[in-house]
Amino acid sequence: MAAEFVPGNRLTLLNSGTEYFPALLAAIDAAGIEIYLESYIFANDEIGHEVANALCRAASRGVQVNVTVDGFGAHNFTADFLDRLSAAGVRAMFYRQEIGRYHFKRHRLRRLHRKLVVIDARIAFVGGINIIDDNNAPVDMRPHYDYAVQVEGPVLQQVHHAARRMWETVSWVNFKRRYRLAPVATPVCQLAGDQRAAFLIRDNIRHRNDILNAYLGAIDAAKDDILIANAYFLPGLRFGRALYAAAKRGVRITVLLQGKSDHLLFRYATQTLYATALAAGIRIFEYEKSFMHAKVAVIDGQWATVGSSNIDPFSLLLAKEANLVVRDAAFAGQLAASVHQAMAVGARELLAAELSQQPLYSRFLRWLAYGVVRAMVGIAGYSERHWSTSETTPEEQ
Template identity: 85%
Template sequence: MAAEFVPGALCRAAERGVQVNVTVDGFGARNFKIDFFSRLTVAGVRAMFYRPEIGRFHFKRHRLRRLHRKLVVIDARVAFIGGINVIDDNNAPLDMRPHYDYAVRVEGPVLRQVHHAVRRMWETVSWVNFKRRFRLAPVADPCCVAAGDQNAAFLIRDNIRHRNDILHAYLDAIDNAKHNILIANAYFLPGLRFGRALYAAAQRGVRITVLLQGKSDHQLFRYATQTLYATALAAGIRIFEYEKSFMHAKVAVIDGQWATVGSSNIDPFSLLLAKEANLVVRDAVFAGELEASLKHAMTIGARELLADELSRQPIHSRFLRWLAYGLVRAMVGIAGYSQRHWQVDETKPEER
């Protein structure tokens, strides 16, 4: 439904004179039909691909460097930030609920940063595609919007000046956690620094819960993630798998005060390669609402994994997990990152 309603709304806006600009990731939109974009352009929507796909089997290293941000800015007055794609759940069974995901509506001073990031991305893609005619219309400065009562920061990840902004925000919050950490992440395969920060928090008594996919549309990555389970459970980290539908969320709440919602997974592709965008909010009300939402989802749609369940799994399942992990590491290497940039912490808690 989203793949029909949202483009329809964009077309209607363009037809009434609104300048509508759409940038989509070439890899993520590789299956979009030509008539889909023809419909947009006929209505006056200006659409471009970020690194368009040449062919399904034409692999280049930069193919993994995706535009993974999910951002919308309207009239420089309101923005939406999150992990939600504008796509129908075509790969989900008919009786399954839609993807479980999050996005937030943003107003206030932080909007200026969001607006700047979206404009900069459009201008960059326009220049690369030699579409200089796609100039953006001037708009009022978003900073004129009155400030709210929440402390929020907009963070991006790119491959130039902001390589580690999202990672460092996570690490700082985890290092300062005193009571509890709740992470919901669709693709969870943290590197050494992130993993060790979590294990250190667990050792000092912080209660850590991780909500992951129970149903996955990318089985390779799910198997790779399962290589973490035994070590995490031994460290006292609770693991839940969401089974009610596909989970696409990328959110976290720490100590009921710090929260983040965005596009960045905690995996090598998001933290080392892709262009990402997250909102970090320091506010007890916002964090409390997000935490309550996550706990409700866990109650009605997730199950907890226990150590004895892992011990009963057959040898071939363990082999598949480590094979998947090796393939993911190989993909990271192909993209230009060596083992020193990212690897899972495989040591046992008592050995650290």
């Protein structure tokens, strides 16, 4: 489905946890009706406990608090948080909880990767930031570098609908039909600002390609420049062709990727694309200051996106994702300036001469990593054709 841009919103860009969590905690503490929270990771650290405590306080004053975490990413949730949250009245569930032999089935690759909070249907947070402390990482990878957006205005109707729908779906799958209640809060759709935005999700039913198509439409229309900062970048054929076509017609393309990765297999697989991209005139930078987890883009200083979706087959073909897409010069400019600032202080540009000096065994290992990743997509039930064309089957997750 095409993005439905709604005017009249107020969007606040939040850079990493230092800006995100104070805003989130304040909004939770101000909640009076309901909270929906979705996260891939809910870490047993200082931030995790601060958020859990805030959710408990909200539930104790009568707020209906609904928490959905991924069964793989938040595998610690039962031991670390569930009893305390449940005792306070928080309703918590898992998306595809991994138990015993099912842990190794192909469905484990289909994850709830969204990072989404909706409070009283009047304010929402959309982005790539999990419930985890920025410094919960090896010393040389601290702090996390990521983005989220605080959303107010008419686009909340789209966000609230998606959050409620997810809760209903997971409730049904978990046989907790008592959780399937009528909406408590009505989305606040009054004008809050002057920014146009659309909320997009990726699932396996009606919205299989919404995020991908939004990217492709913006890239195909690009005239001047494309800036992408993405933690896990392994685009399929359609995305790659769109980028190369844009480069060929003179669009300046800059891609910021991880220089320090928590998934070396993915990093090595991505590096197999560097030579072709550089030959096409695409500039590639690796962020080496700390761990980069961002999933953002800015095109022609007018179009921007912030969300949970990486540009790889797992996000674009398998996972539940959520992105906010914005058409607003001020927001796009602010995001671009923030990414360029991060690049200036913490990134290194990759040059073709450097790649040509890599030993043969290093190139072989990278192509081997690329082959392994493609095999993983196949194990998940998607053939090479599906990856290449970014199509999916109608199978419901």
